Amino acid sequence: MSDYYKLKNNKFRFPLDKPSQYDGGKVLIERLIHLFKVKNRIELADLIGVTAGTLSTWTTRETVPHELLIRIHLATGVSMEYLCFGTGLSYGEDLFQVTPPKPQTQVQTEPDEAYKMPLLNMFDIENGKLRQIDKYRIDDNFFFINRISPRSEDFLLKSDGKHCFINANETTVTKGCYLFSINGSYQVGDLRQMPDGNIYFFDGDDKYPINADVTKIHGKVVSVLETV
Incomplete structure (x- = not known):
């Protein structure tokens, strides 16, 4: 059996023939802040030789600066696996020469920092279309309190000055406020079976029948935050 055939059929930990889903953007920035023990993004930007605007671009575009990761790996010995995914060995050479290096047999993952929390996507409705406007790292308890699930399709919707938590699994109408679309045009309203x-659809004292052929239910409003 040729070496080529063996390599072609080998199950590598990370695929050899296609890109992996590397961490980028805000997650990577927070990882580097933690790694170098700097106070903020300004110190990080100065340390690695970029501008604060570059860090903002990484966040907006979810960029993975591969050349920088290679440079950090070569300079510090921190593993590429840790830099790219947050797993494996997070230490290499002693960066600060304060404590002795940890044994190389010890494998660790990242601490439970804020950037390891699940993401909550935030949307609004613009001209009838659902538009993502932001995303946040939120503690699991916050999801539980607002009756939505972390690491799911649930999301936050900004509508009429309110922040509505949408449970995307509740698509069978009973009674309540729902996110729905009619011919692809999104709106939030009171629906009842x-x-x-x-x-x-109830609008004050008036009610209107819903045409199931053109109406799709995208989730139920299970909790609301109002600005004061």
């Missing part, structure tokens, strides 16, 4: 088996 009545004893006749039909679903109605």
Whole structure:
């Protein structure tokens, strides 16, 4: 069996023939801040020879600066696996020459920093279309309190000065406020299934039947934050 055939059929930890999903953007920046023990992004930018604007671009575009990661690896000995994914050995040479190096047999993952928390995506509705406007790292307890699930399709919707938590799994209408679209145009409103088996949209004292052929339910508003 040729070496080529063996390599072609080998199950590598990371794929050899296609790109991996490297961490980038804000996650990577927070990882480097933790690694170098600097106070903020300004100190990090100065340390690695970039501008604060470059860090902002990484965040906006979820950029992975591979050349910088290689440079950090060569300068410090920190493993590329840790820099790219946050797993494996996070130490190499003693960066500060304060404590002796840890044994190379010890493998560790990243501490439970804020950037390791699950993401909550935030959307608004613009001209009838759902538009993502931000995303946040949120503690698991915050998800639980607001009746949505971390690491799921649930999200936060900014609508009419309110922040509505959308449980994307609740797509069967009973009674309540729902996110739905009619012919692809999104809106939030009060929907109810009545004893006749039909679903109605309620607007004040008026109600209107929902056409199931053109209406799609995207989730239920399970919690609301209002600005004061």
